[in-house]
Amino acid sequence: MKPGILLALAAACLLNTVSAQIKRTERKSLLQNDPDVVYLDRYLDKPVELKVIKDAPIFSDREGKIRLGTLVANQTVPVEAITDKIYRVRGRGTRDGVAGWVAPWAFSSKDPEFVARLKEFYKRQIEVQKLIDAKQIAVGMTLQEVEMALGKPGKTNLRRTEKGQSGRWEYVDYEEVKHYITRIDPTTGQAYRQFSHVTQIEKGRTNVDFENDVVTAIEESEDRQGGNVRIIVPPLIFGW
Numbered sequence: 001m002k003p004g005i006l007l008a009l010a011a012a013c014l015l016n017t018v019s020a021q022i023k024r025t026e027r028k029s030l031l032q033n034d035p036d037v038v039y040l041d042r043y044l045d046k047p048v049e050l051k052v053i054k055d056a057p058i059f060s061d062r063e064g065k066i067r068l069g070t071l072v073a074n075q076t077v078p079v080e081a082i083t084d085k086i087y088r089v090r091g092r093g094t095r096d097g098v099a100g101w102v103a104p105w106a107f108s109s110k111d112p113e114f115v116a117r118l119k120e121f122y123k124r125q126i127e128v129q130k131l132i133d134a135k136q137i138a139v140g141m142t143l144q145e146v147e148m149a150l151g152k153p154g155k156t157n158l159r160r161t162e163k164g165q166s167g168r169w170e171y172v173d174y175e176e177v178k179h180y181i182t183r184i185d186p187t188t189g190q191a192y193r194q195f196s197h198v199t200q201i202e203k204g205r206t207n208v209d210f211e212n213d214v215v216t217a218i219e220e221s222e223d224r225q226g227g228n229v230r231i232i233v234p235p236l237i238f239g240w
Helices: 003-031 114-133 143-150
Strands: 048-052 056-059 067-071 075-082 087-092 097-102 155-161 164-184 191-211 214-220
Touching: 048 087, 067 087, 067 097, 075 114, 114 143, 143 164, 143 191, 143 214
Parallel strands: none
Antiparallel strands: 048 075, 056 067, 056 097, 075 087, 087 097, 155 164, 164 191, 191 214
16 A cells, blocks of 8 residues: 555544544533533542442433433442432443443442432532632632632642641732823824823732631632622542
8 A cells, every 4th residue: 555545544543533532522521511410520539439239221311311221230330420310420331331321229339328428419519510600619618619719829828737737828809900191292292192001909809718628718808798608518528
């Protein structure tokens, strides 16, 4: 086969691979736009894994209308996303790999209360997601969640002791003010404004106190106060 043909085939294969990766990323992005679904990889560093104890139908939609096949028993699968009624998992089907939504009755865990605890986690994270979307924070959020809502802090203070670490994150909003000077046109004698410089004026400030990566207090300047300080349940610790 001619080198030119080989090169064209290789380029086509590479293009197909890149296109497939882009489509997978786009599909994942579209999936994670569902406001009623909590995607665990956004909030947990360690994946949640459950044992499949019964063959179970697996669906492409969380309403259970379109069946993909059967998730087979006697395997451990990672949980990718949850609602309060159904889990999205990835595992082995009767024929090949499959990813979709499966009812909680198909699983077991080292924690006998895993169904109730995942419901608690789901309820908390739905509240957290609403705060993040509104660029708001609350006592009980993690620093990771604060950063997702407000971005990186402008200033950080950290104290480490034998009991753990504590400190403060500081956020400051600035408003840019443009300054002009008046000049006289030497030709026409007319006055005109010429841009001089820009200064930044502090608009508002938010201080976030934390202990062991969980927010314990929020202090806002008058310009940034949005009512009473919000409080949510601290993050749950799983023992799967």
